[in-house]
Amino acid sequence: MPAKTSGSRSSAAVEDYLERILELINTKGYARVVDIATSLRISQASVTNMVQRLDAEGLLKYEKYRGLVLTIAGETLARNIARRHELLSEFLQLLGLDQRVIDHDVEGMEHHISPATLRAIEALTDQLRRRPALLARLQGAAS
Amino acid sequence: MPAKTSGSRSSAAVEDYLERILELINTKGYARVVDIATSLRISQASVTNMVQRLDAEGLLKYEKYRGLVLTIAGETLARNIARRHELLSEFLQLLGLDQRVIDHDVEGMEHHISPATLRAIEALTDQLRRRPALLARLQGAAS
DNA sequence: TCCCTGATTTAGGCATGGCTAAGTTAGTTA
DNA sequence: TAACTAACTTAGCCATGCCTAAATCAGGGA
Numbered sequence: 387m388p389a390k391t392s393g394s395r396s397s398a399a400v401e402d403y404l405e406r407i408l409e410l411i412n413t414k415g416y417a418r419v420v421d422i423a424t425s426l427r428i429s430q431a432s433v434t435n436m437v438q439r440l441d442a443e444g445l446l447k448y449e450k451y452r453g454l455v456l457t458i459a460g461e462t463l464a465r466n467i468a469r470r471h472e473l474l475s476e477f478l479q480l481l482g483l484d485q486r487v488i489d490h491d492v493e494g495m496e497h498h499i500s501p502a503t504l505r506a507i508e509a510l511t512d513q514l515r516r517r518p519a520l521l522a523r524l525q526g527a528a529s
Numbered sequence: 530m531p532a533k534t535s536g537s538r539s540s541a542a543v544e545d546y547l548e549r550i551l552e553l554i555n556t557k558g559y560a561r562v563v564d565i566a567t568s569l570r571i572s573q574a575s576v577t578n579m580v581q582r583l584d585a586e587g588l589l590k591y592e593k594y595r596g597l598v599l600t601i602a603g604e605t606l607a608r609n610i611a612r613r614h615e616l617l618s619e620f621l622q623l624l625g626l627d628q629r630v631i632d633h634d635v636e637g638m639e640h641h642i643s644p645a646t647l648r649a650i651e652a653l654t655d656q657l658r659r660r661p662a663l664l665a666r667l668q669g670a671a672s
Numbered sequence: 673t674c675c676c677t678g679a680t681t682t683a684g685g686c687a688t689g690g691c692t693a694a695g696t697t698a699g700t701t702a
Numbered sequence: 703t704a705a706c707t708a709a710c711t712t713a714g715c716c717a718t719g720c721c722t723a724a725a726t727c728a729g730g731g732a
Contacts, residue, residue: 399719420679432720434681451680451727481649491646498637506624509667517663524652542689563709575690577711594697594710 398497401467402426403436404445407456408464416453470504471496477511482525541640544610545569546579547588550599551607559596613647614639620654625668 396404406425410417419437423430441448445460456464474496478488499507514521539547549568553560562580566573584591588603599607617639621631642650657664 429721430680478646481653483645483649487643487645491641491643494641495638498634500630500634502626502630503621503634506626506667510624513663513666520656523656524649572691573710
């Protein structure tokens with residue numbers, strides 16, 4: 387079986403891991419198993435398992451007991467996932483929703499949004515930002 | 530353990546079943562195992578399994594080899610799920626997205642949208658409908 | 673250097689929600 | 703009414719991803 391690189395859809399779990407790993411690397415400079423586990427609120431054992439799988443899929447380089455780094459493919463994917471997360475989050479913020487609701491909904495939705503839909507939401511967000519009157523009207527309706 | 534009625538979050542799978550069952554009942558007058566299976570593109574055995582579970586959860590009444598009907602709780606829930614699906618679908622249609630993309634994304638997202646977010650999107654949809662100029666600008670960007 | 677401890681890994685399970693194969697049921701048809 | 707067949711159910715299995723408990727590793731201090 388050839389190494390799976392850009393093909394083969396990533397699962398929601400894989401996307402969550404990559405997103406957190408990139409975030410940890412960006413903020414702390416590295417991503418240890420214990421940090422990933424804490425951040426995702428899952429056990430360290432589960433993280434070890436998934437990290438081995440991500441290594442097998444070529445999304446990161448992993449050395450037992452030592453640590454891990456994202457591959458180019460993994461980092462590119464992680465960046466796209468992070469960007470999607472941010473765009474959705476900004477869109478919902480514009481609608482005046484509570485940040486906890488936003489975090490919950492984005493976490494659930496983000497794995498199911500196709501590129502075309504994301505582009506459309508991005509364009510909509512841009513337009514909404516320029517229409518404060520419209521926004522004011524919307525934010526009255528939110529929780 | 531008391532019968533679980535309105536409490537306890539439904540899984541995405543449960544929501545998908547209820548949505549299809551209501552749709553079948555509305556269009557054909559009944560929902561047989563074989564119809565549900567075909568509609569959801571899963572095996573009849575899987576449907577039997579889930580239908581028994583939905584019966585145990587009080588969302589429908591099921592008689593072996595005979596058929597099923599939604600309970601009040603099940604129908605209410607199914608209607609809410611269907612409405613959420615429609616609202617999301619209409620919103621994405623307004624953005625000018627391809628119907629196949631819409632179907633795919635809504636199916637994925639719908640189970641993760643909270644009531645507050647749904648209300649906000651509903652309000653946004655209402656406002657967008659009144660602004661053809663804005664819509665025209667958006668639909669240029671979509672695939 | 674030896675040991676202690678926190679970090680990590682392995683082993684073995686569990687729940688969800690799919691599947692196929694092998695029966696069972698019941699309505700239709702001859 | 704007997705049998706055929708489509709619909710349905712049961713039994714047993716699989717993958718994904720999570721878990722806990724029990725090793726194992728590695729770095730720092732005595």
